[in-house]
Amino acid sequence: QSALTQPPSASGFPGQSVTISCTGTSSDIGAYNYVSWYQQHPGKAPKVMIYEVTKRPSGVPDRFSGSKSGNTASLTVSGLQAEDEADYYCSSGAGSNNMLFGGGTKLTVL
Amino acid sequence: QVQLVESGGGLVQPGGSLRVSCAASGFTFSDYYMAWIRQTPGKGLEWVSNIVHSGKTKNYAESVKGRFTISRDNAKNSLYLQMNNLRAEDTAVYYCAREFFYRYDHWGQGTLVTVSS
Numbered sequence: 001q002s003a004l005t006q007p008p009s010a011s012g013f014p015g016q017s018v019t020i021s022c023t024g025t026s027s028d029i030g031a032y033n034y035v036s037w038y039q040q041h042p043g044k045a046p047k048v049m050i051y052e053v054t055k056r057p058s059g060v061p062d063r064f065s066g067s068k069s070g071n072t073a074s075l076t077v078s079g080l081q082a083e084d085e086a087d088y089y090c091s092s093g094a095g096s097n098n099m100l101f102g103g104g105t106k107l108t109v110l
Numbered sequence: 111q112v113q114l115v116e117s118g119g120g121l122v123q124p125g126g127s128l129r130v131s132c133a134a135s136g137f138t139f140s141d142y143y144m145a146w147i148r149q150t151p152g153k154g155l156e157w158v159s160n161i162v163h164s165g166k167t168k169n170y171a172e173s174v175k176g177r178f179t180i181s182r183d184n185a186k187n188s189l190y191l192q193m194n195n196l197r198a199e200d201t202a203v204y205y206c207a208r209e210f211f212y213r214y215d216h217w218g219q220g221t222l223v224t225v226s227s
Contacts, residue, residue: 052211
């Protein structure tokens with residue numbers, strides 16, 4: 001199975017909103033509501049920001065939101081802050097107890 | 111608090127073997143699925159393998175099937191990944207992660223495995 005497709009980069013000014021897409025197929029994103037998003041700062045382990053498409057773990061700011069339409073999931077970061085600059089990865093269940101990750105998107109706060 | 115600490119990474123020659131370990135604390139280890147996820151230097155994440163609570167069911171990515179074996183010791187709160195017939199493309203940081211309903215809610219700091227002659 002191929003990795004999920006994400007744009008390599010995204011950017012926005014402080015206070016703006018940015019949306020990162022994650023495209024899969026009808027066998028992964030389209031089939032399951034198990035899409036998660038992870039934030040990774042340089043030299044750190046990933047941290048889950050969104051799970052089950054739209055849910056936020058406790059402690060994650062409500063500026064982070066997720067959605068899904070068909071085979072594409074999206075992460076929106078509203079009211080961009082400097083500390084949001086990081087790499088973001090999507091993941092999805094893919095059947096047969098496998099998981100897929102996206103290639104990652106580097107978010108730059110201008 | 112939940113802690114996952116990987117160990118055992120290092121330099122190994124192509125075709126060689128290595129076992130990485132993950133020591134878990136701060137939660138009831140036997141209640142959770144566990145997983146290994148790797149990240150090649152400067153690149154993205156790749157799911158490698160996971161194992162159910164009891165250890166009876168194990169799943170692998172196609173890229174490692176037949177070469178890697180995941181296991182756990184619930185009495186020791188430990189997760190393992192035995193890697194055989196290693197290839198250059200297996201070079202990566204290997205993360206241990208706690209899995210909960212298809213999400214990884216806690217990660218270790220990772221251990222670097224380098225496959226090179």
